[in-house]
Amino acid sequence: MIELSVNGKAFSFDGDEEMPLLWFIRENAELSGTKYGCGIGQCGACTVHMDGEAVRSCSIPMAEAAGADIKTIKNLADSEKLHFVQRAWIAEDVPQCGYCQSGQIMATIKFLEEFPNPSDEDIDKYHTNICRCGSYDDMRRAIHRAAKLQKQGAAS
Ligand code: FES
Numbered sequence: 387m388i389e390l391s392v393n394g395k396a397f398s399f400d401g402d403e404e405m406p407l408l409w410f411i412r413e414n415a416e417l418s419g420t421k422y423g424c425g426i427g428q429c430g431a432c433t434v435h436m437d438g439e440a441v442r443s444c445s446i447p448m449a450e451a452a453g454a455d456i457k458t459i460k461n462l463a464d465s466e467k468l469h470f471v472q473r474a475w476i477a478e479d480v481p482q483c484g485y486c487q488s489g490q491i492m493a494t495i496k497f498l499e500e501f502p503n504p505s506d507e508d509i510d511k512y513h514t515n516i517c518r519c520g521s522y523d524d525m526r527r528a529i530h531r532a533a534k535l536q537k538q539g540a541a542s
């Protein structure tokens with residue numbers, strides 16, 4: 387039996403230990419904000435935080451998630467306020483089709499912890515989630531805006 391926490395809620399899983407964590411998040415925990423893109427760890431649409439790290443959940447078998455603390459896009463905003471990265475995304479009007487965006491935002495939060503003052507080159511090199519709509523310019527602007535909010539202590 388695998389025990390794990392998703393968005394602060396305790397879950398048990400008694401199935402295939404090789405099943406990707408992404409399936410568990412979408413089907414068992416019913417958190418469909420986390421998306422399936424490539425299924426092979428390349429696109430980042432499935433990005434969640436596992437024990438404080440950004441991971442591509444399509445490539446994490448359930449066995450590896452045993453005892454983990456998982457946070458998804460659904461856990462970011464509280465009832466009063468969106469997360470500062472979400473606010474930066476809205477201000478820069480980033481999403482086009484929107485499919486990749488929950489993964490982009492989850493990746494950005496951890497990217498900004500590592501690069502609080504990112505250059506465009508840092509973003510291009512280390513923010514590696516794929517957007518099929520090509521929203522990269524808008525995203526770059528949103529990441530810089532979020533970095534400023536983070537610096538101002540607007541993190542929620
Ligand atoms: S669906 Fe996981 S990286 Fe693409």
Ligand code: FES
Pocket residue numbers: 481482483484485486487516517518519520521
């Ligand atoms: S906004 Fe459409 S895939 Fe990124």
